Amino acid sequence: MTEKEITEKIIDLKNQLKDKITIPAHHYQNIEIVKLSDFIGDSYKLAVESSKTSAKYIIFCGVRFMAESASILAKDYQKVLIPNVQAGCPMADMIDLKIANKVYEIMSNACENKIIPVVYMNSYADMKSFCGEKDGSVCTSSNAKTILEYYFKQGHSVFFFPDYHLGKNTSNLMGIPQQQIVKVKKDGTLECTGDVKKAKLFLWDGFCHVHQTFTEGDIKLVKEKYSNIKIIVHPECKESIVKLSDMSGSTEQIYKIIKESPAGTTWAVGTEANFIYRMSKDFRDKVIIPLRVSPCMNMEKITLSLLYQSLQSVMDYDNNSGSLKYEISVAQEYKINAHKSLQKMIDIVSGKI
Ligand code: SF4
Known part of the structure; x- marks a missing residue:
């Protein structure tokens, strides 16, 4: 056909x-x-x-x-x-229940605060359930700051996973000093320049290869080619890339910012390639180019x-x-607590709690 x-x-x-x-x-x-x-x-x-x-x-x-x-x-x-x-999603595959339980125990023993787990939406049901069980929440790139603020206000520390870069870029927006941030490695090692006992944010060492690929060289190249170019990137990009860009935002925010920008503006976008291509078709009054062509092969499946x-x-x-091809269902053992952590995010963001 x-x-x-x-x-x-x-x-x-x-x-x-x-x-x-x-x-x-x-x-x-x-x-x-x-x-x-x-x-x-x-x-x-x-x-x-x-x-x-x-x-x-x-x-x-x-x-x-x-x-x-x-x-x-x-x-x-x-x-x-x-x-x-x-x-699937390689980033979601970077942590599972066994590892999460192990590192959570290590962190809890090392820190004097109660640690609440917050999981990025890009994770499987067992990880969402892990959060729900411990009064934690799911978050997305558009609401990570709101969710972290909610727990910090209650005096808790947060274990944020699986994306290190989203956690680090969000912590920069919130002005959290580097000494209060701990990088949590897969083997349970805690890397910190300050006192782990007083740490505020524990960041899992995961990443999205689609977004981690952008380099300082990519930014230099587009700036040399277009004098008035604006650079906007997703917060799953490395901290150095976000700092060198004019702005960063979630996928929805990127779409809205470019849509509402004046006709004739030129944009280099640091995110997934299919999305950038579609924006270039949707907004033909602007020049929209990828910072580097980086497709998500899994989305293309x-x-x-x-x-x-x-x-x-x-x-x-x-x-x-x-029969249905392919039905997605979630194991009953994870469903209740995974629902709890998703609902928690919706309630925090809507101001219900
Ligand atoms: S772009 Fe693809 S690999 Fe990256 S987080 Fe999204 S689904 Fe996962």
Whole structure:
């Protein structure tokens, strides 16, 4: 089948399934997938919007941890699917329950404050559950500062994971001195220039290779080429890159800032390549280039053909003649506490608590 034929079949299935189906897509999805989705957003917006939908089937076009979050927040009658179950996230894989328990004990013994775990949305359900169990919260790049402030105000220290750079860049925004920050290595080593006993923030040593790739040389190059260029990057980039840029922000914030900038402005963007390409198409009155072309191969694992197969499986399942391809469900042992930590984030951000 050609791309055009697959697209027509997807539209046809969507029309037949009507309100029974909704298709959320992350900003990093290919432009063809975005065009067929019902709503787009970053991981926070998608989790919140997906939880409001009443559709029986949610086909989540993103990576697995995002579909898992949708499944945790879904109502009992809802089924969450992902077109390709292989769409993972190397950063989310950088910590698991066994390691988290081990380093949490080491940190708790070394620090005089109570340590609350805060996990970035880019993590699996077992890690969200680990946080929920200890009164911690999930956070995203758009609300990390708000979540950390919430716990600091209560006099607690925070274990932030898995992304070191988001934690470090957020700590810079909050003016936390380097001596109060501890880098937590996989073997349990605590690296600190100050007194660990009094440390405020423990940062896990994880990273996203898509964002960690940007260099000082990339910034120098675009500045040499375009005299009036503005540089905006995601806070998953290294601290040095964020400091050399004009601004940083979450995926939603980057989209909004560029959208609202005056016509004729030139932007170099340090984030995922598919997203930058789509912005360059959406905002043709501006020049938008990648700081360096850095695609997320896992996001690209969601293809038109797999979306079509997923939709067809929903149609068959709904007619009692097949099984769902691929349903995402979360182990019962993690569901309650993972839900608790996601809900905590929503409540803190909305000012409910
Ligand atoms: S962009 Fe990075 S953090 Fe996001 S899904 Fe891809 S690898 Fe994971």
